[in-house]
Amino acid sequence: MHYADSVAGPIKVASAQGQYIFDSDGNRYLDCVNNVCHVGHCHPRVVQAAAQQLAMINTNSRYMHDNVVRLAQRLADSMPGPLEVCIFVNSGSEANDLALRLARNYGQRDVYCVDQAYHGHTAATLAISPYSKYGPVDLPSDTVKLMLPDHYRLGVSAERMTELCVAEFEWLLSSRETPPAAFIVESLICCGGQVVLPPGYLRQMHALVRQHGGLAIADEVQVGFGRVGDHMWGFEAHDATPDIVTLGKPFGNGFPLSAVVTTRAVADASRDVEYFNTFGGNPVACAVGLEVMQVIADEGLRENARDTGRYTRTLVANLAAKHASIGDVRGMGLLFGCEFVIDRSTREPNARLADHCMQWMRAERQVLVSTDGPHRNVIKMKPPLCFTPENGETLAAAIDDALTAYASGIDYSRR
Ligand SMILES: Cc1ncc(COP(=O)(O)O)c(C=O)c1O
Known part of the structure; x- marks a missing residue:
């Protein structure tokens, strides 16, 4: 049949x-598949927070508002020490796009991503997204694709998977003439098939990219905000601290809200470039983000x-x-x-x-x-x-x- x-x-x-x-x-x-409505569809407290703020004021990010500062503080408090500068945007793609700009302003150009990764739909993020579903993409010469650390599919142990990935990364970093701007990976690879990073992988990959003057970017657009259970952020499960973290989907429980969180040093390298984003961090989005984070804690x-x-x-x-x-x-x-x-x-x-x-x-x-x-x-x-x-x-x-x-x-x- x-x-x-x-x-x-x-x-x-x-x-x-x-x-x-x-x-x-x-x-x-x-x-069973909606990681946008993170704390539950139409959560009454989130609905109320949005409605109340919408009735008070909502405007573009040229104005200062307490909600932006409160949300930035709350996010920074939830992350390891050096990650203290927050920039609010409207989508995961915008967050990764901005992360790439920050990383490249910091110095170099090449970005290393993982095979089958998806990091967004803008031209810059598609260029680091070898995910076959939205492709085919001809990766530009400043994108370098690394193997997907899927030890089940490769038929090797998780420990061996880490060794193979680290060896490949080491070899590529030393054989290319141009130094890396960044290594980007999801803290649990979703589009690539819900692949849990093998032990030691993230820490060693971060160490390698930094040795060569590049930055570590953690894409937490799908996995962040407590979804991995033991930790608020997926990278914490691997005892690794990235230089840039990107957030999205669950942050607004359905309302468009995303963010980039980074270190003072990385942010300072882009000081001369004004970043303007009309809707990024508007008072309603930030009210929603604050309530989502509070509901995660309270419930x-x-x-x-x-x-x-x-x-x-x-x-x-x-x-x-x-x-x-x-x-x-x-x-x-x-x-x-x-x-x-x-x-x-x-x-x-x-x-x-x-x-x-x-x-x-x-x-x-x-x-x-x-x-x-x-x-x-x-x-x-x-x-x-x-x-x-x-x-x-x-x-x-x-x-x-x-x-x-x-x-x-x-x-x-x-x-
Ligand atoms: C890991 C990851 N990063 C970034 C994005 C892009 O987010 P958005 O669709 O909000 O632009 C997605 C979307 O599916 C994603 O899964």
Whole structure:
């Protein structure tokens, strides 16, 4: 049986609450993939903060407002010492674009990125985004692509993966005539397939780029604000401190708000260049950002990401005993992926099964996940942080039933 024709297009959304989305026909979906509505869709405190500020004043960033200062202070307080200068923008792409400008103003030109990375849709950020879904991109000569540290796919240990990546980076840095401006990587690689950085990788890569006069940029656009559970910021899990951090998606809980956080030294190198951004850091955006950060603290959402994330990942990982098509389950906190293979011994990717799961779970269980990774054979899960253990059970049961359906010949994939 092939149900491809019955699979609907994008959901026409009407409203949402917490971890649930309602479509225009009144159907309720468990949202397991929305890392924008971080503290829960339409969180009442965030809605109120935005409405109150909108009724008071909202204007462009040519004016000073307490909210900007308060939010910058709050962000700086949440990060390691040297990261103390904040610049507010409206999207992750703008944040990474500005990070590149800061890094290049600091001195050099070449930017090292990781294969399958996605850092944004502007010309400058696409130029460091070898992610095949939005490509093909001909990377310019001042972008250098490094291997994706995906030890599962390469069939090596995590420790060996680190050695290989560090050796490659060392070799490229010493063989190129031009020095690096920066090395940029997500603290957990999302578009590349929810790849957890192997132990020691981030610290050693940061050390290498600095030895050659470049800066370390951590893209926390997807992973920041407590999603990884044990820490507020993903790079903290690796005992590494970048020179520039970029933030986005979850910051405004759906309201456009992003930021670049950096050191005084890096900011000072760009002092002569005026940066103007009409909407960046407007009073409403900053009111929202402040409330989002307060809600994360008040509701223990980082701790919930840690505990409910661990519980849910275990439930999904346990399905591997029953379904040989599950090759790997990996992630941190409430950010994880389940990789499907045709054969566990060869790890041949099964993109068709990943697509089937996504479609079947939506149609038959009203559970929303998405697919990703270079081979599109990983289903990714990154729900709002108010996700409950019961939601985790619903998610795992839906994956289980989708795989059982596929094994019995039912195929919802559009491939
Ligand atoms: C890791 C990462 N960086 C940057 C961006 C760009 O963010 P935006 O779409 O807000 O411009 C994205 C968007 O998906 C992303 O996943």
